Amino acid sequence: MTTPRPSPSPDVELHRKVILVLDTVESVRLMESDESGFIQRWRRFAHEARNLVVPTHGGRFHRSTGDGFLLAFDQATAAVHAAFDLLRRCGEGNRQLGAEPPLQLQVRIAAHAAHYIADEFDIYGSGVNLASRLLALAGPGEFVVSAALRDLLAGSGTRLKDLGMHRLRHLSRPTHAFRVLAAGPAAGPDAQPPSAAGYAGS
Numbered sequence: 215m216t217t218p219r220p221s222p223s224p225d226v227e228l229h230r231k232v233i234l235v236l237d238t239v240e241s242v243r244l245m246e247s248d249e250s251g252f253i254q255r256w257r258r259f260a261h262e263a264r265n266l267v268v269p270t271h272g273g274r275f276h277r278s279t280g281d282g283f284l285l286a287f288d289q290a291t292a293a294v295h296a297a298f299d300l301l302r303r304c305g306e307g308n309r310q311l312g313a314e315p316p317l318q319l320q321v322r323i324a325a326h327a328a329h330y331i332a333d334e335f336d337i338y339g340s341g342v343n344l345a346s347r348l349l350a351l352a353g354p355g356e357f358v359v360s361a362a363l364r365d366l367l368a369g370s371g372t373r374l375k376d377l378g379m380h381r382l383r384h385l386s387r388p389t390h391a392f393r394v395l396a397a398g399p400a401a402g403p404d405a406q407p408p409s410a411a412g413y414a415g416s
Contacts, residue, residue, distance in 0.1 A: 237282030271296035290366035324348035371398030
């Protein structure tokens with residue numbers, strides 16, 4: 215699915231990048247069950263994301279929502295490696311902090327390549343909306359991408375599973391989605407998603 219190109223006004227900038235969206239699975243339940251523990255685990259994870267993962271992979275941190283964030287990357291492969299780095303760090307944090315499985319932090323990630331408009335406060339555009347809606351197709355510890363991003367990953371060695379066409383909330387046209395199974399070769403320890411056991415910290 216191709217998203218339309220937004221028209222910027224003079225006080226904003228137009229970009230075409232990979233938009234990556236992450237959110238916490240069942241964050242409301244986690245907050246209600248263990249507010250202080252959830253906040254501790256989230257703040258640790260968000261600190262690593264902003265100060266370690268994003269700079270390492272050449273990304274930009276645009277927005278934090280308290281249980282998720284919005285990132286942008288110039289390169290498709292960099293976005294994929296960053297996503298798996300985030301999933302790995304989330305699993306490691308659960309193990310190191312010793313949270314019981316029902317209280318562990320679990321995240322899901324989606325990404326799309328599109329134009330967007332950025333100003334001093336936020337980023338905007340239908341491509342941002344599509345990336346956010348793709349999250350509905352990702353389970354805990356999973357990373358889902360659009361066909362537009364899949365096309366940019368051709369030849370990179372990235373392994374994907376075709377999820378078919380889906381109608382996503384408030385989008386008029388079906389969206390072709392893919393689950394990313396592993397990044398390309400020579401990507402280091404973040405090249406593959408953690409196992410289910412490792413991610414859950416069991």
